[in-house]
Amino acid sequence: MPYRPTTLRQTAPVARLARLVALALAAVPPLTLVTAEQAAAKVAANAPAPDFTLAARGGQHLSLSQYKGQVVMINFWATWCGPCRQEMPLLDAMYQKYKRMGFTLIGVNVEPDSKAAEEYLKKVPVTFPIAFDPDSSVSKLYAVQGMPSSVIIDRKGNARVIHKGYRPGDENVYLDHIRSLIRE
Amino acid sequence: MNARRASRVLLLAALSLAPALQAAVLPEDRADVLYHRYDGGGVTIDGPSVLVRKSFADKVSVSANYYVDMVSSASIDVVTTASPYTEKRTQKSLSLDYLRNKTTYSLGYIDSTESDYIAKTAFFSVSQDMFGDLTTISFGFRRGQNDVFRNIKDASGARIRDPAFQAESDTRSYSFSLTQVLTRDLVGTLAYELMSDEGYLNSPYRSIRYADATAPMGFLLDPERYPATRTSNAASARLKYFLPWRAALDGRYRFYSDTWGIRAHTGDLGYTQPLGGSWTFDARYRYYTQDAADFYRDLFPRRNTLNFQARDKELSTFTAHTIGIGASWEFRVQRLPWLQKGSVSARFDHMIVQYDDFRDITRGTSAGAEPLYELEANVLQLFVSAWF
Amino acid sequence: MRDNRLRRHARLLWLVTPVASLLGGCAPIEPWVKPYERERLADPIMAFERDPVSTAYIDHVFESREGARGGTGAAGGGCGCN
Numbered sequence: 072m073p074y075r076p077t078t079l080r081q082t083a084p085v086a087r088l089a090r091l092v093a094l095a096l097a098a099v100p101p102l103t104l105v106t107a108e109q110a111a112a113k114v115a116a117n118a119p120a121p122d123f124t125l126a127a128r129g130g131q132h133l134s135l136s137q138y139k140g141q142v143v144m145i146n147f148w149a150t151w152c153g154p155c156r157q158e159m160p161l162l163d164a165m166y167q168k169y170k171r172m173g174f175t176l177i178g179v180n181v182e183p184d185s186k187a188a189e190e191y192l193k194k195v196p197v198t199f200p201i202a203f204d205p206d207s208s209v210s211k212l213y214a215v216q217g218m219p220s221s222v223i224i225d226r227k228g229n230a231r232v233i234h235k236g237y238r239p240g241d242e243n244v245y246l247d248h249i250r251s252l253i254r255e
Numbered sequence: 256m257n258a259r260r261a262s263r264v265l266l267l268a269a270l271s272l273a274p275a276l277q278a279a280v281l282p283e284d285r286a287d288v289l290y291h292r293y294d295g296g297g298v299t300i301d302g303p304s305v306l307v308r309k310s311f312a313d314k315v316s317v318s319a320n321y322y323v324d325m326v327s328s329a330s331i332d333v334v335t336t337a338s339p340y341t342e343k344r345t346q347k348s349l350s351l352d353y354l355r356n357k358t359t360y361s362l363g364y365i366d367s368t369e370s371d372y373i374a375k376t377a378f379f380s381v382s383q384d385m386f387g388d389l390t391t392i393s394f395g396f397r398r399g400q401n402d403v404f405r406n407i408k409d410a411s412g413a414r415i416r417d418p419a420f421q422a423e424s425d426t427r428s429y430s431f432s433l434t435q436v437l438t439r440d441l442v443g444t445l446a447y448e449l450m451s452d453e454g455y456l457n458s459p460y461r462s463i464r465y466a467d468a469t470a471p472m473g474f475l476l477d478p479e480r481y482p483a484t485r486t487s488n489a490a491s492a493r494l495k496y497f498l499p500w501r502a503a504l505d506g507r508y509r510f511y512s513d514t515w516g517i518r519a520h521t522g523d524l525g526y527t528q529p530l531g532g533s534w535t536f537d538a539r540y541r542y543y544t545q546d547a548a549d550f551y552r553d554l555f556p557r558r559n560t561l562n563f564q565a566r567d568k569e570l571s572t573f574t575a576h577t578i579g580i581g582a583s584w585e586f587r588v589q590r591l592p593w594l595q596k597g598s599v600s601a602r603f604d605h606m607i608v609q610y611d612d613f614r615d616i617t618r619g620t621s622a623g624a625e626p627l628y629e630l631e632a633n634v635l636q637l638f639v640s641a642w643f
Numbered sequence: 644m645r646d647n648r649l650r651r652h653a654r655l656l657w658l659v660t661p662v663a664s665l666l667g668g669c670a671p672i673e674p675w676v677k678p679y680e681r682e683r684l685a686d687p688i689m690a691f692e693r694d695p696v697s698t699a700y701i702d703h704v705f706e707s708r709e710g711a712r713g714g715t716g717a718a719g720g721g722c723g724c725n
Contacts, residue, residue, distance in 0.1 A: 139720060147679065149679065149682065149685075151681075151682050151685040151686065151722060152685065152722055152724045153280055153283075153722065154280060154724045154725050155724070181679035182682055183682070205680055207677070207680065210677065211677075212681040215677065215678060215679050216387070216678060217388075217678050217723075217724070217725065218678045218679060218681070218722065218723065218724045218725075219724070220678075235725075236279075236724065236725035238313055238725065239312065239313045245718065279723070279724065279725040280722070280724050280725055287694065287695075287696040287697075287712070289696045289697065289700065291700050293704060297712070304696055304699075304700055306695065306696040307700075320696075320699075321698075333682075358716075360667055360723050382718045382719070384719070384723070386672070387673075387674025387676075387677075387723075388674070388678065388723030388724075389674045389675070389676060390719070391718050391719025391720070393716065393718045393719070395716065428713060430713070430714075430716050432716045432718060432719075434691075434718060434719030434720055435719075436681075436684060436719075436720060436723070437669065438675075438676065438685070439676050439680050439681070439682075439683055440683055440684075442684055442689065442691075442719075442720040444691065444719070444720075446714055446715060446716045448713035448714040448715075448716065449712050487711075487712065487713065488714075489711060489712065489713040489714025489715075490714055491714045491715055493691070494719070495689055496690065497683040497684070497686065497688075497689055501688070502688070503686075503688045503689050507662075508710070508717075509714050509715065511710075511711035511712075511713075511714065515710075517710040517711070519709065519710060519711035521711065527688045527693075529688055535688065541705075543705070543709060543711075545709065545710050545711060548710065569708060569709060569710055570710055575708075575709070577705075579701075583694075588714060600694065600697070602697060602701075604701065604704075608708070619649075634701065634703070634704055636697055636700060638694070638696060638697060639720060640696075641696065
């Protein structure tokens with residue numbers, strides 16, 4: 072007996088509706104990107120970077136003000152953040168290369184328990200100063216909106232660049248900013 | 256053997272290839288080699304599943320899966336109405352995920368082949384992070400086209416394809432999910448899926464039985480007759496909670512209903528406990544209950560009672576309980592710097608299924624008075640994983 | 644027939660437009676879990692699918708023996724990085 076299937080058109084109007092909804096809502100991504108951009112703009116650039124003091128790796132304390140006159144890059148990171156771990160060696164290379172030219176990098180670890188960071192740094196050592204922000208006071212101060220986040224501060228103490236996230240190639244963006252700020 | 260197989264293929268492939276998304280980052284690069292084994296109801300199905308995922312330039316992630324089911328013995332359906340069989344099903348799939356800012360686009364293709372069923376499926380999905388990465392919305396579409404054949408025995412007793420039988424079916428699925436970070440310790444998901452099958456949706460081997468007082472066993476057989484379409488809705492809610500001593504509690508509920516009259520409820524509860532830095536233990540309980548399809552009967556009162564007729568136990572009224580445990584051991588190999596970490600895992604699940612209107616005619620007394628069928632099955636998984 | 648289709652599509656716009664504008668336009672609610680507070684969510688044990696090869700298989704085992712299918716997808720959660 073020949074078999075003749077009935078078509079989707081006749082039997083599943085709900086399916087067609089769902090398909091239309093799905094296609095329509097595929098337009099959502101471009102719309103929602105606006106929200107992210109708007110949010111990023113709220114974090115002020117070209118304003119004086121707030122000072123802070125945090126416990127640092129090695130036992131002492133570290134203040135942002137002690138680096139006035141240098142170009143400072145504050146990198147907010149955590150061991151649980153994949154892109155953060157990815158950029159660590161690159162940040163270290165950057166620090167090594169430019170520290171003699173008046174540049175410094177501060178890695179602010181945002182984890183409530185610093186043990187994970189200490190263990191990570193034993194396995195993946197870096198040479199730039201690491202500060203611990205267990206109660207998120209500095210993260211809140213700098214309105215950190217993504218992990219990782221980097222804030223580049225000029226010699227006068229103004230926050231000039233706020234960079235959210237890390238994707239391969241961003242290290243070149245950092246270098247461009249750092250080089251131009253060193254030259255100022 | 257039927258459209259259910261098609262949807263199985265869709266689900267299996269889509270799940271193994273769909274990115275286990277961690278917000279706006281691509282899924283981890285890893286390779287898994289799994290040995291799976293199902294034993295229950297006189298059927299043993301085992302085989303490998305190899306899954307490899309690799310990302311490129313942090314923009315694209317490619318995933319490939321090779322999966323085999325080797326089926327042996329005969330299930331209760333086949334025991335009573337057909338002959339024992341062995342079968343091999345091979346499934347190959349490939350998927351691509353492209354990440355652009357906060358959006359992940361996925362595309363994939365699955366090919367499943369066995370001697371009497373070929374299923375080809377393509378899927379596409381878009382996933383978007385929003386509201387400070389607290390919310391993820393995802394839309395997916397899957398389309399499957401299946402060719403159904405029937406195996407028969409030729410003159411010499413060898414198994415060949417029946418040249419007089421070929422049928423097709425088509426499956427479409429539309430899915431939506433919303434994942435929301437609720438607190439620092441709690442994340443939840445709502446998911447909905449609409450599936451629509453059309454074509455030849457039953458099995459060319461299975462029969463129904465109808466009462467006939469003159470027949471030697473009290474019943475006679477007649478081939479299955481299924482509707483040419485089936486549309487289903489499934490909606491689920493899931494919560495995952497981080498317990499303060501570092502453990503996770505997972506709960507899910509799914510409601511299902513379709514145009515065949517099947518209504519099902521699924522409840523899952525899971526607990527994950529890491530121990531000592533390298534070990535992770537899992538325990539889970541799953542409860543499933545369903546109402547039979549409208550055209551399902553264990554024993555039809557006479558021939559051609561309804562337009563459609565089925566005696567597939569998967570369409571009957573039943574309750575299934577599954578308890579499972581798992582253990583995983585993570586390790587690092589110093590000599591292999593490219594290997595970020597590796598793990599060895601084992602999972603064991605025990606299923607108990609109690610059918611309310613499917614009878615075990617191998618323990619036949621009089622037609623319609625045989626004991627209700629009960630199925631117990633063991634499912635084993637052993638796998639090795641490598642992250643690189 | 645044409646009228647019905649148009650009417651159905653118009654009804655669709657009623658559904659899509661407010662949803663789309665809600666997602667795109669207004670953002671007065673501040674995310675209540677900050678990016679630097681996602682430590683526990685980023686923990687691998689909090690992933691919905693820790694081992695996709697295993698989840699896919701066990702879901703297939705259930706689906707091939709039951710009448711219900713689908714409705715289990717999940718994407719999201721995790722570290723929220725980038």
